[in-house]
Amino acid sequence: MDTLKKAKSEKDTYDCHPGCAVEAALSLIDGKWKGVILFLLLDREVLRFNEFQKALPNITQRVLTAQLRSMEADGLLTRTVYPVVPPKVEYSLTELGASLEPVIKALAGWGNANRSLWPKGFKRDAHLQQAG
Template structure:
């Protein structure tokens, strides 16, 4: 269904497929985290933090936990003396890549206008 299918029907935005998508990837950090994960097939927590910069450890951890709970990100923990955890997009998470590509294209076309 498209956005036009909901127009004038008195349905709240959060109750639409658009609202559902925003509930999973909305907010200040989630799309940035997903961008980093899209660029790195498997990446450790500190490397995500390093690539993002300004995000706190607490916020990054919370956002990754939410993305994992929603089935967007997979967390793999290795049993070893120095704990090692890697993150990657799940198949469901990878279905967001075309949306992110469209956003990049839009930015390229409109950034300097």
């Protein structure tokens, strides 16, 4: 079983080597924008590129493109291209991406509950400050 393994020693330590379940799961959602992109897709189900840009005004086009490509490569979302002019591209969650719903909702709940405890001056994006 690939989980954290408790070591038998005077001090309890945990062995989370590269590739363990925690490290692997976190690597799927690491990055400044992936969690927010997942949160948006969980709420809206299908989004086009310009809809992401409107919802996330602080993200650059280059970074959004990179995050979406990475998430597609990791199997979290599907990019559907429609053969029309002008081009139409939509993004939606895969089954794997949708399975992160309880994790993303738990993070959102934790963030809302503990925001007042964050260190003074903690860097927050303007869109997050406006949210609550």
